[in-house]
Amino acid sequence: MPRWFTQFRLTCRSLFRTKRVDQELDEELQYHLERQIAEGMNAGLAPEESRHAARRAMGAITKSKEECRDMRRVNFIDDLLRDLQYAGRNLRRSPGFATLAVLIMALGIGANTAVFSVVNTVLLKPLAYREPDRIVTLTNPLTTGPALTALGVKLVSILNFQDWHDQSSSFEAMAYYQSAEAAVMAGSTAEYARATKVSPEFFRVFAVEPIVGRFFTDEEMKPGSSGALIISYAYWQSHFGGSARVLEQTVRLYGRTVPIAGVLPPGFGFPEKTDLWRPVNTPILEPTATFRGGQNYFAVGRLKPGVPLERTQAEMTSIARRLEQQYPEFNKGRTVAVARMRDEMVGDVRLTLYLLLAAVSVVLLIACANTATLLLGKATARTREVAVRFALGASRRRIVTQLITESLLLAFLAGTCGLLLAYWGSKALVALAPANLPRLTETGIDAWVLAFTFGMSLITSVLFGLLPAIYASKVDLHDALKQAGRGPVPGGGMVRMRGVLVVSEIALAVVLLSGAGLLIKSFVALHNVALGFRPENVLVMKATVPAPITVASQFFKDVLSQIARVPGVLAAGATMVPPGNVGSMGPYYFDHMPQRLDPSDPSAVISVVAPGTFAALGIPLKRGRDFSDRETSDTPFVAVVNESLVRKSLPGEDPIGRTIFCLFDSPKAMTIIGVVGDVRERGPAREPIPECYITYRQHAYNGNSLSIVARTVGDPTALTETLRRIAHERSPDVPMKFTTMERDTSENVSAPRFRTLLLGVFAGLAVMLAMAGVYSVMAYAVSQRSNEIGLRIALGASTGSVLRLILGEGLALAGLGLALGLAAAVATTRLLTTLLFQVKPNDPQVYVAVAVLLGLVALIAGWVPARRASKIDPLTAIRQE
């Protein structure tokens, strides 16, 4: 038997079979005693005498029993259990204190756990694919400067991709894909499904295998073939009831019947919860781009085992350099960036999440300071108890251990409550969070979160418990016992320590409040920014026509003219993507196409719209006219541009009548017929850039899917059913999706709203806790000094002067905290710079507001105790002493 096992067995035995072990010890010693007596009798003593002699010889039996137990090292655990019992009794004896402390800490721990559960899911958990560290994304960024749109950086063209694929050796598989909401027929109902076109190696990148059926055959992946579909597990369950005969079924996708080849395992839905995957080479309605400049796809790859990311990046950089020389008109200044998929996915949200984690830990620190203040109060009240225990021979270590045990018990109670709070809290976070936060829906309480909460409880118990415990253990026996019968004595150190705690609470609250103030001001600015269109009272109906483009154009034309006649509709139009989003970007040229294109040519947002769109969206027409129903692919091509484009490329000229080329689907010459106001297409935080509007009947690319926008007199959602009926009567095969322009626009600012709201809530919590801190310190000071104050009143001090005295002290503390906090805030809020819009991190207005708010809070918190002090009856106060 190994030694550790013996020891473990013995320890367990000592712990759990205490009675038995004690009995054995008794018996062992009893035997020794008997032998001692027998020896005495052998030596000729009388039995009684011998017994006495033996007892004397044996000495203090109890003491040696205790030592035997010590040797078995179970006293430590015994002590712990006893301390826990004692701590529990103590907490029960002051339920008010216990509840308050547990609540404060539960709030702190709960908020931390909730935020951590999100951070854990989004940033820390590995992706749920096989060997996810080998999965990378490939992008094609410009080295010459920042991209005009965030998406523009990530998209790659097929021809560039082919060269990367053929020339690199670091990858086990490399694929490109494009995802869209596709029109499908489920029985007789038209609906949307998320469909993704994938290149042949796509599934090998993720190392998934179908659980039913097979992958695409070579035949199905050939250009021009009718193709096949692989469906997600979720789609299999919802549309085919998980039937094993799913492989005999088909899906009507964009009006074509496509067979099902396989079903993927549950949980796989890359990208964007895809329902249906199909080979990229089977064009269904959309043409396949064969233009190197057409960046429309995302690229992913799986590294060969053991190939480091750096080597891959080096290889891709040299390939990019070759392609740059080979095709300068598309690739000049372009490189290839390889990033781990997880890092790439969380790129934008990392800062926000770390910010929230930092903010919420500051709240926890304040909560700790608060609880420490409460415990210090308790420690003072217990000075005598501790002194008596010292006097009875308890060691300092034992007393500190006992007090720490109390903190531990508090912290674990709080941790348990906090976990409950976190459970609700993380649900609220998920509901509030911007929809583009990746993987958020997987958020939950897992082993890591539990470990985090446990660790938090442990750390906080030390944070808030150690100081009061050390303080209590330094009790001066002599003084403390001398005070018998009187109340506890505040040492000078005690008051100072509480002062330090409350000052740091205020300082921390000021930092949080300043951060929240900056974000709020920035959010207000973001909210008030002129978007360039009026989102209120606009109904948005997305519709996709699963038919050739001519049929689709006719559908939209008919439906639009019918909608325009609906009572309550002021104007109706249609657009490829709703405003506030960039659908496409491309270079533009005047008068004639240049011989050679260059990636640094000026480029514009290209928006496909129907006549009436400007009026429906409230985009002001500055010069010329809107599109009309007369423009078709047979009539001369026309375009409308925005003011930015005119300012940038035609300053001081009349743009009307000029010829422009906007590279979208065809390099056709277009005549500019109008100029409209600028729209912030890249989101409210970014300046408008040149934009070229073209009309849907002259540009077929992606023209099957448009969002109809209708400006209404009243609540736009009231017309949902009318519009649905109109479209359905015209064609029952067209799926539709409704939203309002306001909802769509507010989703554009959901990320700043999320962080502003949360930081605001945390700052509010911090201020409340700080307020409670000021109050408790002041109330304590007043209660300690009641006799001095009574004396002052007796000697003629007025109510006002007592009020001023006490309030002054409170405000001095607050002022110190405020000054420290503002200094810290100025130093730390610089980290927020990239999150702020039209606000500098050292915005004086925000800091003044913070100072005023905190001053007010301190005043209110100090008022109640000051008022109580001024009402002290001098007679009672003096007699008390």
Add this chain to the structure above:
Amino acid sequence: MSKPKDLVQGTLDLLILRIVALEPMHGWAIAQRLRQMSSEVLQVGQSALYPALHKLEQQGWIKAEWKISETNRRAKYYSLTRAGRKALTEEAANWERLSTAISAIVRAV
């Protein structure tokens, strides 16, 4: 009888191990044997003996079992474990070294 003051710290452990190495023995017998073997020089009281026994047992150097004693009563018999035998060898060697060193110094003076 109390803890012998002149017994160097840790020496009692060595003595107990040495005595128990002879045969399984109960506490009383160990004390007696210790006295006899040291020609009445070393007398160990129960207040030192039993904690030491329990410590050695907890350390896994000796193991205990209940047997019927020579007086026909139940008694707790201690015997050496394998780890204990190893420890005894080491401790004895240590002691040998130490005592030689001390003697050398003491004689030199």
